Amino acid sequence: MSDTTQKGGQNARRAAMLCQNPRFWLYLDHRWRAKHQLSASEFPDGTHKAAGATRWLRKACGIQSRAELDHNVEAAAMLEKVLAAYSKWERQQRQRQGGSNV
Numbered sequence: 001m002s003d004t005t006q007k008g009g010q011n012a013r014r015a016a017m018l019c020q021n022p023r024f025w026l027y028l029d030h031r032w033r034a035k036h037q038l039s040a041s042e043f044p045d046g047t048h049k050a051a052g053a054t055r056w057l058r059k060a061c062g063i064q065s066r067a068e069l070d071h072n073v074e075a076a077a078m079l080e081k082v083l084a085a086y087s088k089w090e091r092q093q094r095q096r097q098g099g100s101n102v
Contacts, residue, residue: 008067015066019053027089
């Protein structure tokens with residue numbers, strides 16, 4: 001009997017931390033509004049939470065489990081793209097706030 005369950009490693013942990021981050025949830029809210037041309041009143045900040053972020057990330061990476069991120073090269077590459085886009089958004093948010101650490 002072989003065990004086909006994959007164990008998660010560093011990428012799975014990074015994805016788990018990302019999906020628990022309220023700032024990432026806010027990023028997903030902003031992204032969704034922009035994609036669907038919605039106003040903040042139609043799709044308010046705080047709509048995404050951990051479960052929604054996890055579902056979104058799995059879909060974006062084409063995986064069923066975050067553990068696959070450590071065994072699927074394409075999924076890992078998509079995780080890197082998501083992290084890069086999120087980091088860029090965070091930098092833009094800081095610039096819009098005038099560089100203050102709010």
